[in-house]
Amino acid sequence: MFGQVPAENDTVLRRMVFVREEQSYPDFRVGHAIRVASWFYPNWNEELAQQLLADFDLPLGRRIKRLSRGMRSAVGIVIGLAARAELTLFDEPYADLDAVARQLFYDRLLAEFAEYPRTVVLSTHLIDEVADLLEHVVMFDHGRVVLDAPADDVRGTGMTVSGPATSVEEFVAGCTVWHRHRHRHRLGSRASVSIADSLDFATQARVRAMHLSVETLSLQQLLVHAAGISADEKVSA
Amino acid sequence: MTYVAMPWGIMTFSFLVNVVISASTPTGPNGIYTGGLATIYCFLLVCGTLSMTRSLPFGLMLGVSRRNYYLGTALLVVVLGVVYGLGLTLLQLVERATGGWNLSLHFFRVPWIMDGPWYQTWLTSFVILVLFFLYGMWYGLVYRRWSLLGLVAFIAAQVVVALVVVVVVSMTHNWHAVGQFFATVTVPTLTAVLAGIAVVLGLGGFTTLRRVTV
Numbered sequence: 001m002f003g004q005v006p007a008e009n010d011t012v013l014r015r016m017v018f019v020r021e022e023q024s025y026p027d028f029r030v031g032h033a034i035r036v037a038s039w040f041y042p043n044w045n046e047e048l049a050q051q052l053l054a055d056f057d058l059p060l061g062r063r064i065k066r067l068s069r070g071m072r073s074a075v076g077i078v079i080g081l082a083a084r085a086e087l088t089l090f091d092e093p094y095a096d097l098d099a100v101a102r103q104l105f106y107d108r109l110l111a112e113f114a115e116y117p118r119t120v121v122l123s124t125h126l127i128d129e130v131a132d133l134l135e136h137v138v139m140f141d142h143g144r145v146v147l148d149a150p151a152d153d154v155r156g157t158g159m160t161v162s163g164p165a166t167s168v169e170e171f172v173a174g175c176t177v178w179h180r181h182r183h184r185h186r187l188g189s190r191a192s193v194s195i196a197d198s199l200d201f202a203t204q205a206r207v208r209a210m211h212l213s214v215e216t217l218s219l220q221q222l223l224v225h226a227a228g229i230s231a232d233e234k235v236s237a
Numbered sequence: 238m239t240y241v242a243m244p245w246g247i248m249t250f251s252f253l254v255n256v257v258i259s260a261s262t263p264t265g266p267n268g269i270y271t272g273g274l275a276t277i278y279c280f281l282l283v284c285g286t287l288s289m290t291r292s293l294p295f296g297l298m299l300g301v302s303r304r305n306y307y308l309g310t311a312l313l314v315v316v317l318g319v320v321y322g323l324g325l326t327l328l329q330l331v332e333r334a335t336g337g338w339n340l341s342l343h344f345f346r347v348p349w350i351m352d353g354p355w356y357q358t359w360l361t362s363f364v365i366l367v368l369f370f371l372y373g374m375w376y377g378l379v380y381r382r383w384s385l386l387g388l389v390a391f392i393a394a395q396v397v398v399a400l401v402v403v404v405v406v407s408m409t410h411n412w413h414a415v416g417q418f419f420a421t422v423t424v425p426t427l428t429a430v431l432a433g434i435a436v437v438l439g440l441g442g443f444t445t446l447r448r449v450t451v
Contacts, residue, residue, distance in 0.1 A: 013300040026292040027239055033295070040299040076298075085300070 001087070016087035017041070019080035021073065021095050030067070030075055031060035034082075041083040048112070049082035055104055069096040077105055081112050090122040102126070106133060131155075131219035141227045151219070156198050158222050163212035165189035171210055178225045194225070240284055240317065245324075248277040252344055259342045268341030270348065277321070278369045285314075285373020289442075290381060293449070303446050307374075311439060314370045322362035326355050350424060361428045368435035375442035382449045 006012045025033055034053070038044045053060065056074040064072060073096045080088055094102050110133060113120060124130055137154055139147040147154070158178065161168055168191040181192040197203060199216055207214050217225070251273035259269045288310050296306045329345040337343055346352045351361060379391045406415055422430075 008302045008304055010302050010305060013302050016300055018298055018300070020298070023298060024291060024294045026295055036295075037299055040301070079298070083299075 014040075014042075015085055016089065017080050017083040017085040018089045018091070019076045019093045020091040021093050023072070023076045023093070025064040025072075025075075027063070027065070029061055029063050030058050033064060033075060034060075034078065037079040037083065041085055043084035043116075045082050045084055045116075048084075049078055052078040052081060052108065055108070056101060070098060070101060073097055074101065081108060084112075084116050084118065086118050088118055088120045090120070092123055092125065095125070102129060106130060109133065127220035127223055128218050134219075137219075137223070139223050139226060147223065147226045154222055155219060156216055158194060158196050158217035158225060159199055160192060160194045160215045160217060161207070161212050162192040162214070163190065163210070165191040167210045167212055168193055171206065171212060178228070194221075196225075239287060244277045244280045244284065244321070247280050248274070251276045255342060255344055256338060256340065259340045264341050268337055268343055270343045272347075273344055274325075274347060274351075277325075278365060281366055281369045282373035282376075285370040285375075286377035286380070287373075288370075289374050289377030289446075293377075293381065303449065304443075307443055307446050310374065311371070314367050317370070318363040318367040321366055322359045325351075325362045326359040329358055330355060350427070353424060357424055357428075361424060361431075364428050364432045364435060368431055368438065371435055371438040371442060375438055375445060378442050378445040378449060382445055 002012050002015060004012050028036070030053070034049055038046060038049070056071070056078065058067075058071055058074055058078070064075060067075070073093045076093045077090075080090060080093070094105050097105065106129065109120070122130065131151075134151040137147060137149060137151050138145060160181070161171055163171075166189070172193050172195050176196040177193055178196060179194040181194070194217060199214065204214075255269075255271045255273050259271075262269075292310075293303075293306060297303070301309075325345060329351060332338060332343070332345045337346075351358050376388065376391070380388045383390070406412060
């Protein structure tokens with residue numbers, strides 16, 4: 001990292017910040033923790049820290065031990081963003097935040113990234129929420145890397161086709177089928193199948209011609225399928 | 238604050254309790270000797286443990302290397318040891334001057350080891366304070382690295398070491414020499430031995446630190 005081995009390397013460690021979920025703090029108040037963090041980062045932006053504290057509604061004088069889980073995560077996020085470290089690592093610190101706070105985090109993260117670009121690595125289980133923020137995706141399944149690609153290469157590579165069963169079957173013949181959805185409430189024979197195919201002009205035309213409806217799969221669904229595929233490969237191997 | 242208010246607060250409390258007791262009970266001819274001073278040392282052990290269990294994850298978050306964190310804490314301990322040792326020495330002098338707080342109470346004048354000249358008391362207090370803190374730090378690190386089971390194993394290991402020493406001394410019939418040592422050792426020598434033990438504890442904690450994960 002930065003051309004050197006990072007373990008116990010002060011010059012490298014100085015340039016990164018690691019925000020984790022379940023971060024434990026010493027017996028500090030919120031204001032203390034922020035002040036201490038500001039000593040460690042040359043690029044620290046105090047204005048941003050204060051603004052974020054106000055946005056997340058964090059009381060400066062309260063002991064961190066007495067904060068709710070969500071607020072404690074917010075403290076970590078404030079430090080992580082205001083540090084403006086060249087390598088910023090977020091290990092699901094927003095897992096305890098409510099939806100409003102999470103959205104606030106994503107917005108601030110994007111704004112911060114635009115104003116002060118840096119390498120941000122975040123791990124998450126809430127893929128759809130960050131899908132638009134990602135430039136590169138790495139997915140782990142049982143400790144192995146299952147997918148490692150630029151996000152743009154992954155987006156749009158799958159879709160769900162729905163319509164009369166026979167037309168759908170004709171359409172998906174020859175494509176990699178990921179999943180056949182079962183419909184219990186439909187009358188008549190209708191089907192809905194997820195396949196690996198991108199919605200280019202030719203495909204769109206075919207869809208229209210056969211009177212089918214199509215929906216591109218979200219990044220989350222694509223990754224779920226990718227994990228499913230790798231599991232099958234393991235079984236067959 | 239954990240490092241300043243609590244050690245002194247607890248010791249002051251113990252001191253006041255001893256004052257009340259010695260004021261309300263008839264005093265023997267030699268005055269009253271109490272071990273209440275031990276409270277500040279024991280609490281420094283607790284502080285040492287806390288420094289590695291509660292503050293270390295925060296330090297690691299901010300990109301402090303483990304080595305720096307350890308050395309920084311050790312430096313803090315040395316400074317604390319000097320300052321607190323001085324405080325204890327001054328209290329000892331006041332106690333001597335007031336004849337045991339007018340009650341013949343020996344709280345800060347521990348017989349033999351802390352009853353001598355002020356510089357000796359300062360040095361000995363310093364060494365013992367630092368020793369307890371470093372010992373506490375090692376406990377904290379063992380707990381972080383190997384959790385409760387490891388902590389118990391750590392204590393068991395120390396007991397085994399003591400056991401081995403006892404067995405070896407017995408088998409080589411050296412109890413006489415040991416007794417001789419303890420009977421003739423002077424305070425400076427003992428202080429030096431304690432300082433050596435403190436260094437060993439410091440190094441032990443450092444090796445445990447290398448692979449502590451958060």
